[in-house]
Amino acid sequence: MQIKTELERLIRQACENSGIDAGEIRVAEATKAEFGDYQFNGAMPLAKKLGQNPRQIATRIVEALPENEILERVEIAGPGFVNLHLSPGWIARQVEACAFDPRLGVGTRSEPRRVVVDYSSPNMAKEMHVGHLRSTIIGDALANLLGFLGDEVIRQNHIGDWGTQFGMLIAYLEELGEGAEGSLQDLEEFYKAAKKRFDEDEAFAHKAREYVVKLQGGDVRCLHLWQDFIDKSLGHCEEVYSKLHVRLTREDVRAESSYNDDLPAIVADLEAKGLLQTSEGAKVVFVPGEETPLIIQKSDGGYLYATTDLAAIRFRVSQLGAKRISYVVDARQAGHFRQVFAVARMAGYAPEDVRLEHVSFGMMLDKNGRPFKTREGGTVKLIELLEEATRRARKAITQKEAYGPEELEKIAEIVGIGAVKYADLSINRESNYIFDWDRMLSLEGNTSLYQQYAYARIRSIFRKHGSEAEPAPVILEEEPERRLGLKLLQLEEVLQAAAQDAMPHYITSYLYDLATLFMKFYERCPILRSDVPEERRRSRLVLAHATAATLRLALEILGIKVLERL
RNA sequence: GCGUCCGUGGCUCAGCUGGAUAGAGCAUCUGAUUGCGGUUCAGAAGGUCGCAGGUUCGAAUCCUGCCGGACGUACCA
Numbered sequence: 001m002q003i004k005t006e007l008e009r010l011i012r013q014a015c016e017n018s019g020i021d022a023g024e025i026r027v028a029e030a031t032k033a034e035f036g037d038y039q040f041n042g043a044m045p046l047a048k049k050l051g052q053n054p055r056q057i058a059t060r061i062v063e064a065l066p067e068n069e070i071l072e073r074v075e076i077a078g079p080g081f082v083n084l085h086l087s088p089g090w091i092a093r094q095v096e097a098c099a100f101d102p103r104l105g106v107g108t109r110s111e112p113r114r115v116v117v118d119y120s121s122p123n124m125a126k127e128m129h130v131g132h133l134r135s136t137i138i139g140d141a142l143a144n145l146l147g148f149l150g151d152e153v154i155r156q157n158h159i160g161d162w163g164t165q166f167g168m169l170i171a172y173l174e175e176l177g178e179g180a181e182g183s184l185q186d187l188e189e190f191y192k193a194a195k196k197r198f199d200e201d202e203a204f205a206h207k208a209r210e211y212v213v214k215l216q217g218g219d220v221r222c223l224h225l226w227q228d229f230i231d232k233s234l235g236h237c238e239e240v241y242s243k244l245h246v247r248l249t250r251e252d253v254r255a256e257s258s259y260n261d262d263l264p265a266i267v268a269d270l271e272a273k274g275l276l277q278t279s280e281g282a283k284v285v286f287v288p289g290e291e292t293p294l295i296i297q298k299s300d301g302g303y304l305y306a307t308t309d310l311a312a313i314r315f316r317v318s319q320l321g322a323k324r325i326s327y328v329v330d331a332r333q334a335g336h337f338r339q340v341f342a343v344a345r346m347a348g349y350a351p352e353d354v355r356l357e358h359v360s361f362g363m364m365l366d367k368n369g370r371p372f373k374t375r376e377g378g379t380v381k382l383i384e385l386l387e388e389a390t391r392r393a394r395k396a397i398t399q400k401e402a403y404g405p406e407e408l409e410k411i412a413e414i415v416g417i418g419a420v421k422y423a424d425l426s427i428n429r430e431s432n433y434i435f436d437w438d439r440m441l442s443l444e445g446n447t448s449l450y451q452q453y454a455y456a457r458i459r460s461i462f463r464k465h466g467s468e469a470e471p472a473p474v475i476l477e478e479e480p481e482r483r484l485g486l487k488l489l490q491l492e493e494v495l496q497a498a499a500q501d502a503m504p505h506y507i508t509s510y511l512y513d514l515a516t517l518f519m520k521f522y523e524r525c526p527i528l529r530s531d532v533p534e535e536r537r538r539s540r541l542v543l544a545h546a547t548a549a550t551l552r553l554a555l556e557i558l559g560i561k562v563l564e565r566l
Numbered sequence: 567g568c569g570u571c572c573g574u575g576g577c578u579c580a581g582c583u584g585g586a587u588a589g590a591g592c593a594u595c596u597g598a599u600u601g602c603g604g605u606u607c608a609g610a611a612g613g614u615c616g617c618a619g620g621u622u623c624g625a626a627u628c629c630u631g632c633c634g635g636a637c638g639u640a641c642c643a
Contacts, residue, residue, distance in 0.1 A: 024583095031586075041585055044623080054623090078586055079623070123643070160643060256643090282641050291568070291639075298641045305643050332637055334570060362571085363636080427579065431572070432636075439578065443605045445591035446579080453605070460603060509580065512590080519606065528602040566603090 001094060001105050002493040003070075003486075004029075004038065007084060010068055011040050011061065018064035020057065022046060027084070036075070036083035037486060043080035054080030091485045092474040098489070099546035100471055104553055106492045108150030114321045115151045117143040118312075119328035120241075120248055123160035124233040125169060127187040128240050129379040130372050130435075131330070134361045137424045137559070139328035140246045141504045142359065144557045149499050154320055155252040158312065159237075161230050162257040165191075167212030168198045168205075170225040175204070184232045188381065216260075230255075236383075243386045244417060245559055259311040263303045266311050267296055275346055287342040294339040309340045313356070314349040324355040326502060331360040331430070359502045362432035372435055388437075389416035396441050396449075397566070411563060415449060416441075418560040422448030425558055426508035446512040448560055451551055454515040456566040457522075458548040462541075465528055469545035472538035480521040481543065487514050488546050491554065504558060511554055518547045 007027040015022035022042065030039045043061065047054035058080040065074065072087035098105030119139020122128045139155075147153040172194035176183055183190050197204045214222040234253065241248050267283060270276040275285045281299030294306050316322040327337060337358040344350040364372045374380050393416030394408060403411065423440035426447075427433050443449045462468055476482040490510065498506040526532050527540045552562050 026583080028585095031581095031589090035586075039585090044585070048623085081586065121643095163643075280640080284640070293640065295640050300641080302641080304641070306640095308643095330637095331571070333643090335638055336643090338570090360571090431579090434578070436578080439592075442592080447591090449605090450591095453603090457603060457606095464602060505580085509590090516590090520608095522602090523599095523604090523607045526602070 001098070001107070001489065002496065003086070003489055004493050006070060007038055007040075010065055010070070011042075011082075013066050014061045014064040017066070018060045020046065020050070020060065030083065035077070035081070036073075036085040038084040038086070040082040040084065043082060047080065058082050086486065088476040088482050088485075091482065091489060092476045094489050095474045095476075095485045095546060096471065096542065099469075099474075099542050099549070104491055104546070104549055105489075106149070106495060110150075112150050112152045113323040114154065115146050115324045115326070116154045116156050116316045116320060116322040117146065117326045117328065118156045118158050119143070119326075120237075120246075121158040121160065121329070122237050124230050125160070125163075125165045125187075126191050128237055128382040130364055130382060130385060131379070133382060133385070133420075134364060134424055134429070135328045135330070136241070136244060136246055136248075137421050138359065138361060138429055138504060139326075140244075140248070141421075141425055141558045142326060142328065142499075142502055143247070144559060145495065145499050145504070145507075148557055149495060151324075154316075154322070155248060156312075156316070157248050157253045159230075159234070159253055159255045161255045162260065164209075164212050166226055166229070167210070167215060168194050168208040170215070170222060170229055171204060171208040171211045172197055173225055173229055184229075187233060187236060240382050240386065243383070243413075244421070245561065247559075254312075256305070256308050259308050259315065262311040262315070263307050266307055266314070267303075270296060270343075270347055273347055275343070285343050285346070287339050287346075290339055290342070294343050306336065306340055306343075309336075310344060310347070310349060313340070313344045317350050317354055322354060324357070325350075326357050326359050328359045328361070331362055334358060334360055357502065359429070361429040365432050365434050367434060367436050369434065386417060386420065389420045392416060392437055392441055393419065411566065414561045414563055415452065415566075418448040418452060418555075421558065421560055422451075422508065425504040426512075428505055429503065446508065448555075451511055451515050451555060451560075452562055453566055454518055455548055455551045455555075455562045456564065458518070458544050458551075459564045461527060461544055465541065469541040470538070472542050473535065474542050475536060475539040478525055480517070480524045481540070484514075484517045484521045484543055484547065487517050488543075488550055491550055495554075495557070507554055507558060511551060514547065514550060518544075 004027050008025045011027060012022065012025045015025070025040070025042060027038050027040050030036045040061075043058035044054045047057045050057065055076060058076045062074050062076060062082060065071070069090050070086060071084055072090075073085040075083045075085075077083055094105070117139055119142070120132060120136040122132050143153050143155050169191065172190070175197075183193070198208055199205075211222055215226055234250070238250075267276065270285060276283050276296065277286060277293070278284070279293060282295050283297040284293035284295050286293045295304055296307050296310075297303055313325065316325055329337070341350070341356045341358075344356065345352075350356055366372050372380060390413045394412035397408075397411060397415060419440040423435070424433065439445075440447060441449065443453060474485065476485045494506055494510040498504055521543065525540055527537055527544065532540075555562055
């Protein structure tokens with residue numbers, strides 16, 4: 001149930017009833033408590049359009065509002081703002097209806113769409129580093145979210161497993177022979193060592209180049225070595241995914257190389273459609289409004305990632321039936337995707353009813369606003385970053401209570417990983433973000449720990465109470481109760497907006513509001529104290545239960561776990 | 567040079583499909599609470615929303631110019 005949608009329906013009906021041609025009706029959350037819960041600001045522009053007094057328009061609309069149980073009071077203020085006050089009784093009944101529903105009242109799409117979310121996409125030649133963190137976290141959250149709302153989500157891990165560097169790597173792998181297993185433990189070192197050999201030894205370099213040709217020619221032995229290498233490298237990624245509690249599996253891998261056979265066909269097809277031109281020896285497509293063309297085939301005959309991306313779009317639309325394809329890739333590639341999408345449209349690979357979107361995100365910076373690097377200036381390995389998160393979380397929580405070593409480890413991991421993910425998801429993905437351990441592991445402010453703490457605190461109420469909440473009439477007499485109840489009902493509209501805009505931070509903002517409102521409610525409205533009347537206690541237990549359930553559900557969608565005790 | 571994005575209290579961020587006195591958190595200061603987990607709650611202080619114009623009844627939000635920053639600018643991915 002989306003309150004906003006319900007209210008918009010009412011206003012639209014009122015406009016129809018009073019013969020006002022209103023066009024699109026938009027209701028917004030009120031900017032201040034004194035202005036009610038929601039507000040309709042459309043009377044002013046409407047007045048201008050109709051050449052009438054805005055207050056009169058507002059009055060006509062308000063008087064024509066159909067009978068309903070949602071609104072308790074409507075008032076017109078200022079030049080023509082329509083302030084909507086919701087009925088506490090209505091809110092209470094909605095909370096009762098949602099609180100014990102596994103989906104908390106959130107509906108699912110009546111006609112599911114097929115959606116492809118392309119994220120993580122590590123390069124197999126190297127170890128995953130912080131550059132892959134945001135894509136992996138944001139992409140996974142988005143995939144979870146769309147799936148929860150009823151889309152058929154297809155996760156695609158478009159791993160980089162093809163290209164000239166693999167000739168070098170498998171040549172080195174072969175050279176090491178049996179002992180190679182150990183060397184692959186650290187891909188970064190392996191890559192460096194191979195590169196060193198390549199640069200220093202001409203014979204090796206020659207062999208590496210030969211291997212590229214053989215590999216592309218389908219040489220069985222080379223393919224075998226290559227496959228072996230990819231398997232190992234993918235194993236590293238999976239270790240990271242598992243640590244990150246990210247749902248990507250081997251099933252989701254659709255490697256770059258899997259499109260190899262399609263590439264000549266793409267070129268031929270673009271040619272046949274008259275889109276391809278030759279420019280400076282390369283085969284390109286010029287996109288109207290773009291200065292430089294999209295290069296489809298290099299002058300030496302090689303293909304580029306644009307070609308692969310086009311093949312991928314074609315595959316995803318025609319074979320997977322995608323109606324929305326979301327690329328969770330950093331902002332630097334905006335230009336690339338703009339062009340690839342344009343060409344995909346021109347070539348008909350993605351008809352107009354398929355939504356192509358670049359879910360772009362900014363860079364990860366250190367505390368001083370510089371690109372995130374190790375102290376020595378190298379790239380930070382993701383696995384090490386995650387280990388540090390757990391280590392720091394352990395340190396942050398040990399001072400509190402005594403845990404068994406196993407429990408401590410489990411808690412530290414959930415808290416540490418949660419902090420890293422939440423910190424990333426809680427800011428507008430478009431901007432660069434500053435990675436600061438101290439802030440993300442703080443218990444105060446908009447952090448995962450604050451949410452996890454709120455959750456654990458509620459769970460502790462039920463432990464103390466001795467049983468779980470049971471359905472009961474909800475009473476919203478006090479302001480903190482009413483505000484909490486209303487916030488609980490806003491879950492669906494927040495999730496929908498976050499899904500529509502691919503903006504996970506809408507959800508974290510909501511959670512922060514919710515947790516804060518709960519703390520205030522808890523402060524003002526005792527639950528278990530002996531002087532609380534039974535029916536109030538039962539009502540408040542329902543509110544507490546619904547809050548915990550909302551926190552857990554939304555955090556789960558974001559890929560963050562909660563704990564019964566902290 | 568051209569293009570894209572970004573400039574909001576000391577710091578980190580919301581708000582940007584134009585709406586009422588620009589919101590949080592951290593840090594700072596004050597108070598409540600002998601605590602149903604006070605790591606909470608209440609309050610104070612702190613802002614020419616980069617600058618200058620423009621559009622509008624109304625601009626942080628839209629338009630133009632400028633300043634500052636990041637990124638991108640054809641055969642890497």
